[in-house]
Amino acid sequence: MKWKKLAALALSVGLCFGALTGCGGNQTARNAEGKVLTIGDTTFNSSNEEPDVNPHNAYAGWACIRYGVGETLIRYSDDMEIQPWLAVKWEHTDDLTWKLTLRDDVTFSSGRKMDGAAVKQCLEHLIGVHKRARQDLKIASIEANGQEVTIKTTEPKPALLNYLGDPYGCIIDVDAGFDNGIVAGTGPYVVTDMKPDDHLTLKKNEHYWGGTPKLDKLTIRTITDGNTLANALQSGEVQAAYGMAYESYPLFRNDKYRISQISTSRCFFGKMNFDPDSVCADPAVRKAISMGIDKENFVATLLDGNGYAANGVFPAGSAFGGDKVKAEKYDPEGAKAVLEQAGWADADGDGIREKDGRKLVVKWLTYPSRQELPLLAESAQSTLKDIGIEVDVNNTADHNQVLKDPKKWDVYAMANVQAPTGDPEYWFTVFAVSTATKNQGKYQNAKLDALEQQLSLEFDPARRAELALQMQQIVLDDHAFVFCSFLKMSMISKANVKNYTSHACDYYQVTADLDVE
């Protein structure tokens, strides 16, 4: 029997040794392929509408620009002000006409020169296939002449340049095709291989107009689970990470890692369902939900202070955000009174209110790739239960599918960059007006729609901000959305990774300067 025990011991030791060696890092900064870097990302996946890097496909433009494949005509400064990028200057010749002059030294990774004709072809393709871009840009015609592009809009479009800076505005070579979501852009990196929901491999663009990129090879790995991402960064499987759970940050607050953090307009908010069968069709329920979420404690504890409580649609610090609008504060007693007054009472004593034989159960839909959204759901579940609302959480990566059926959700909690173009109009046209592309809750307010019409034609920034404030107040008074928190955008990397820096817009990540020592 003794030899059997010895054999078992040897086997166990061997297994442990194998497991431990498997945990070791196998990536080095420099190997046969030159300088390489692997970034782990929780958000580069189909469920985030980012299945590939084709900017003309849903929200894949975010991946296109984020991973250095594409660039837009204008870019945003750290203060979200418009700056030249592929366009060096622009002129607003009349209310409907914009004239842009392009850089003369840019070629696509396909080898084609980026000129007016290529930009015209790209933008025409974009508005042909991308509904949101079509609604935003309102382009009537485009004319190209050498390095000049003249865009005419169907109506005055004050925010046109802001919209051209949206990731969908990445300028790509349409003639090079859209090979399963792979495109030829003008950025510092070129896609060599892609498997949706798994990885994206890029190599340096040797002919990049902005200087030679520092890395020879860059890999983006889709790692949806925050814990796996933390383990991958610790083991060296990836050397940089985006979308890490805040709970894992203590592991990386030391000399071995760098954390780049910046306040953004990325917001956790809940969208109410106005379907007649939804409990949220009742204004009192919506108001009670808005009053029943403890935002301050959520930010302080569950976000570990990596954000701040939201008031309205936009964060403080802009002319149209912060405390300039009035929103419901956390007030459980007030919420109980609102429900009581609306006839929602707990007749059977089980702690959950009823009305006309219907229990006050809220179907809360959310998704796990933004690591703290499930925490918001469970926090809301507890505080709303205190006021007599039962929350049934559905935390699923399949949220976009569930969202299509209005009977399957009452509140959809999501994360979104509210002003990715530095302008307030974007949020209203995407989420709130009756024709909005992401107004799945079918929220409608005629006054809001009318104000959006005014906003879309208004050139004066001060007046635009004023209109945006009025519109926010309408949305808040209708309790059509509940805004919970704004987040700090954070990216973590090994200490030897240079220039992996967060930007206020959230989608500038990989640049030619990104380096690894």
Place this chain on the structure above:
Amino acid sequence: MSEVTVRVQKVRTASLKRKLIFFGALAGLLVAASFFSSYLCPWDPYEQNLALAKAAPSADHLLGTDRYGRDMLSRVIAGSYTSILSTLLLVAFISVFGSIAGIFCAWSGKRLDTLVMRLADMFLAFPGLVFALAVAAVLGGGVQNAIFALAAISWPKYARLARSQTLAQQELPYMQAARMAGCGTLGLIRRHVVPNIAGPILVTAMLDIGTMMMELAGLSFLGLGAKPPIPEWGSMMSDTRNLLATHPWVTLAPGFAIFVSVMIFNLLGDTVRDWLDPKNRR
């Protein structure tokens, strides 16, 4: 048989009896604790107190608190209700249903026997947890669906066992004698077959409790079992795995509860098997 052999046998039997009582008592204690868990929790397992979030174990909170400030000891105790009672329910269901199906197959005609056994083979052909995952994914999350998913893949084992045992019993002379004495089919099954095949089925069921508890926890860990905020050990571990490196007590507490419970039920199963083994009681 020599006197020494008889004495050794007696000592072995007494030792087995002590083990049986000991593990039986422990398992009984666990079941009782899970049944009366709502009275045993020192704090409300559902009540959040974010001011106390992720507190380390202390005199007030022996196992610390989770990220919502909920007392972990209370969550683990409350979780036993879901984890242990669900497992017992599952094992009771699959053993009874599987046995009935097995006896039925052994007694019915060849065509029905073949049909049910091939159906059982189909279920057995799938990798267990993968099939359970698929079933749970189709039905959606929730403890009930997880139990159903595991039941769907686990009953054939009992059906096969009961069938083979019943077929063996059918051939024995006492069964023929009973038939000749005018005993009907139901009477034969109730009076002669069930008592004689109960031992192996009981042993299998006892040994299955630990396995089923692990599988149920596994499904919950993967998000197909209990939904928040219901405390269930597998989902508690899954929900808090981000905290394993920074606040390990939050993840380890339910893990330790699974470990202890599975061990107790496995040891009890082993002891029952030994106790029922005629070689040990000769």
